[in-house]
Amino acid sequence: xxxxxxxxxxxxxxxxxxxxxxxxxxxxxxxxxxxxxxxxxxxxxxxxxxxxxxxxxxxxxxxxxxxxxxxxxxxxxxxxxxxxxxxxxxxxxxxxxxxxxxxxxxxxxxxxxxxxxxxxxxxxxxxxxxxxxxxxxxxxxxxxxxxxxxxxxxxxxxxxxxxxxxxxxxxxxxxxxxxxxxxxxxxxxxxxxxxxxxxxxxxxxxxxxxxxxxxxxxxxxxxxxxxxxxxxxxxxxxxxxxxxxxxxxxxxxxxxxxxxxxxxxxxxxxxxxxxxxxxxxxxxxxxxxxxxxxxxxxxxxxxxxxxxxxxxxxxxxxxxxxxxxxxxxxxxxxxxxxxxxxxx
Amino acid sequence: xxxxxxxxxxxxxxxxxxxxxxxxxxxxxxxxxxxxxxxxxxxxxxxxxxxxxxxxxxxxxxxxxxxxxxxxxxxxxxxxxxxxxxxxxxxxxxxxxxxxxxxxxxxxxxxxxxxxxxxxxxxxxxxxxxxxxxxxxxxxxxxxxxxxxxxxxxxxxxxxxxxxxxxxxxxxxxxxxxxxxxxxxxxxxxxxxxxxxxxxxxxxxxxxxxxxxxxxxxxxxxxxxxxxxxxxxxxxxxxxxxxxxxxxxxxxxxxxxxxxxxxxxxxxxxxxxxxxxxxxxxxxxxxxxxxxxxxxxxxxxxxxxxxxxxxxxxxxxxxxxxxxxxxxxxxxxxxxxxxxxxxx
Numbered sequence: 001x002x003x004x005x006x007x008x009x010x011x012x013x014x015x016x017x018x019x020x021x022x023x024x025x026x027x028x029x030x031x032x033x034x035x036x037x038x039x040x041x042x043x044x045x046x047x048x049x050x051x052x053x054x055x056x057x058x059x060x061x062x063x064x065x066x067x068x069x070x071x072x073x074x075x076x077x078x079x080x081x082x083x084x085x086x087x088x089x090x091x092x093x094x095x096x097x098x099x100x101x102x103x104x105x106x107x108x109x110x111x112x113x114x115x116x117x118x119x120x121x122x123x124x125x126x127x128x129x130x131x132x133x134x135x136x137x138x139x140x141x142x143x144x145x146x147x148x149x150x151x152x153x154x155x156x157x158x159x160x161x162x163x164x165x166x167x168x169x170x171x172x173x174x175x176x177x178x179x180x181x182x183x184x185x186x187x188x189x190x191x192x193x194x195x196x197x198x199x200x201x202x203x204x205x206x207x208x209x210x211x212x213x214x215x216x217x218x219x220x221x222x223x224x225x226x227x228x229x230x231x232x233x234x235x236x237x238x239x240x241x242x243x244x245x246x247x248x249x250x251x252x253x254x255x256x257x258x259x260x261x262x263x264x265x266x267x268x269x270x271x272x273x274x275x276x277x278x279x280x281x282x283x284x285x286x287x288x289x290x291x292x293x294x295x296x297x298x299x300x301x302x303x304x305x306x307x308x309x310x311x312x313x314x315x316x317x318x319x320x321x322x323x324x325x326x327x328x329x330x331x332x333x334x335x336x337x338x339x340x341x342x343x344x
Numbered sequence: 345x346x347x348x349x350x351x352x353x354x355x356x357x358x359x360x361x362x363x364x365x366x367x368x369x370x371x372x373x374x375x376x377x378x379x380x381x382x383x384x385x386x387x388x389x390x391x392x393x394x395x396x397x398x399x400x401x402x403x404x405x406x407x408x409x410x411x412x413x414x415x416x417x418x419x420x421x422x423x424x425x426x427x428x429x430x431x432x433x434x435x436x437x438x439x440x441x442x443x444x445x446x447x448x449x450x451x452x453x454x455x456x457x458x459x460x461x462x463x464x465x466x467x468x469x470x471x472x473x474x475x476x477x478x479x480x481x482x483x484x485x486x487x488x489x490x491x492x493x494x495x496x497x498x499x500x501x502x503x504x505x506x507x508x509x510x511x512x513x514x515x516x517x518x519x520x521x522x523x524x525x526x527x528x529x530x531x532x533x534x535x536x537x538x539x540x541x542x543x544x545x546x547x548x549x550x551x552x553x554x555x556x557x558x559x560x561x562x563x564x565x566x567x568x569x570x571x572x573x574x575x576x577x578x579x580x581x582x583x584x585x586x587x588x589x590x591x592x593x594x595x596x597x598x599x600x601x602x603x604x605x606x607x608x609x610x611x612x613x614x615x616x617x618x619x620x621x622x623x624x625x626x627x628x629x630x631x632x633x634x635x636x637x638x639x640x641x642x643x644x645x646x647x648x649x650x651x652x653x654x655x656x657x658x659x660x661x662x663x664x665x666x667x668x669x670x671x672x673x674x675x676x677x678x679x680x681x682x683x684x685x686x687x688x
Contacts, residue, residue: 156657292660295633311661313498313499316660331509
């Protein structure tokens with residue numbers, strides 16, 4: 001498979017590292033991935049024979065500019081070059097997320113699909129704002145839009161919905177989709193910390209951001225849940241009209257009260273099919289031991305599906321960071337390229 | 345896709361029911377499955393235009409013989425007919441499991457693959473005894489051998505290893521793979537029952553068999569773990585030389601001792617890659633709350649993978665019965681036929 005990487009930040013670099021580290025082991029599985037383009041917002045590298053990923057990383061780590069990488073074609077390379085040449089099978093879109101406009105990812109993805117190029121993306125913005133339209137475009141062009149990395153990263157939320165529940169009808173999706181809030185709630189419970197104290201600790205450890213509102217007010221959970229609903233339940237919902245609760249008002253009393261009942265407080269994103277449509281909410285819930293989500297601790301994340309013919313399925317994971325995120329892009333690339341080849 | 349079903353017991357019938365119930369919803373997803381053959385050990389039905397699944401079920405439920413089903417071709421139909429005609433894409437092998445000889449499944453699977461027919465099977469015997477040889481045969485014929493139903497049924501153990509961990513290297517597999525023993529241990533822990541008492545209860549409830557040895561002595565766990573190792577770690581191990589512990593000698597004291605340490609006793613199948621090879625064992629283990637397997641209760645099953653680039657992944661589920669088993673056959677059929685189509 002011939003790949004173009006658009007966006008060369010942390011996750012993009014991690015993908016190049018994985019492609020370098022895993023080249024041999026992938027080849028033994030019959031998976032031949034060639035990176036032909038790396039393009040960032042200012043410049044790019046292009047080699048139709050495949051860029052040497054290890055050398056490129058060294059070059060960049062030494063402070064070298066992309067366009068000064070000597071291997072490959074020595075002409076200015078941009079996103080337009082890629083569209084003009086149309087000589088890749090997959091574009092990996094890994095530019096920064098913009099939740100309001102979706103740009104520049106939205107434009108990249110639309111243009112690639114229109115030109116008959118499959119897309120694998122880590123970019124939440126375009127998927128949140130326009131999945132259905134983009135997916136229709138992909139289908140009409142006979143290509144695919146894979147967004148497995150946008151919800152949970154290494155945790156195979158979308159992937160499981162597509163492959164592990166194939167042929168079943170998903171009745172409900174329930175998840176602990178945000179590791180930061182799960183960590184904070186866990187610290188409050190374990191050591192009887194107040195919310196502000198636990199948040200400060202999480203910030204010191206780099207688990208929570210300086211402005212933590214996206215996480216602690218429940219919006220990150222809501223966005224991820226919406227993406228799951230739109231992809232796996234074939235909907236086109238937006239954040240409008242969705243009840244979103246965060247964890248900012250949780251007190252020690254709430255935690256203790258739950259504990260006394262043998263339960264634990266979790267921030268749960270929930271989507272349930274009802275006769276009136278899909279009911280979506282993000283709520284603090286007291287979860288009992290009978291729910292497999294109760295054991296999801298630390299920065300772990302999890303999703304639980306209830307389906308008609310395949311029953312309950314709970315998936316717990318949580319490797320976070322650029323390498324697991326890049327590995328989930330690689331997973332989409334491989335599943336996309338797998339075609340009819342089922343065996344490992 | 346044109347399907348032949350070989351083996352028409354509980355799971356085979358449930359698959360025919362699912363194909364009937366889900367025909368419409370699968371068609372809206374672009375999945376067109378036609379059942380062209382149903383063959384049991386004595387007789388068969390064949391219709392190259394696709395058997396009406398609902399009518400066939402009614403006919404059989406009324407006590408009708410397969411060969412007397414009036415729709416379709418009115419000549420005697422056997423497994424040989426299928427091989428001679430070679431007019432299906434997939435053979436679903438669902439004859440009873442024989443762990444010693446693998447027959448008649450082994451012969452069916454080998455013959456289908458040799459004739460360029462993909463195989464989806466629920467039959468543990470041939471997969472346990474000859475997966476690697478059969479898979480090589482499949483690859484050499486350009487077809488596929490899917491065995492997702494053989495380990496965990498609805499729990500997507502093999503499926504997750506193939507699709508959810510694509511591109512990663514699995515370091516270890518750890519699982520609660522037998523629902524019966526997990527139920528017995530849970531009852532002993534919850535209500536301070538003795539082993540014999542808990543076993544008797546499980547037998548009364550139909551959870552344990554009259555001769556429970558395969559489950560309680562750990563062999564069922566061992567067989568499932570071996571299948572996972574052979575498929576996902578590309579090995580060809582047998583039961584020889586594997587340490588297998590069961591639950592028959594567990595006393596109330598053991599349970600209480602674990603409880604005092606804040607732990608729970610579980611029968612764990614474990615395979616770990618070491619420099620000397622893969623270490624495989626089935627052991628009673630005290631599991632702490634930090635291990636997501638500790639929350640796997642009742643007849644639920646679970647598997648936990650540790651991988652290089654995608655981190656930890658734990659999958660918990662447990663729908664059991666003929667419908668979930670058939671639904672896991674259907675899952676393999678759909679993933680097999682999906683080819684390049686990634687989106688749902």
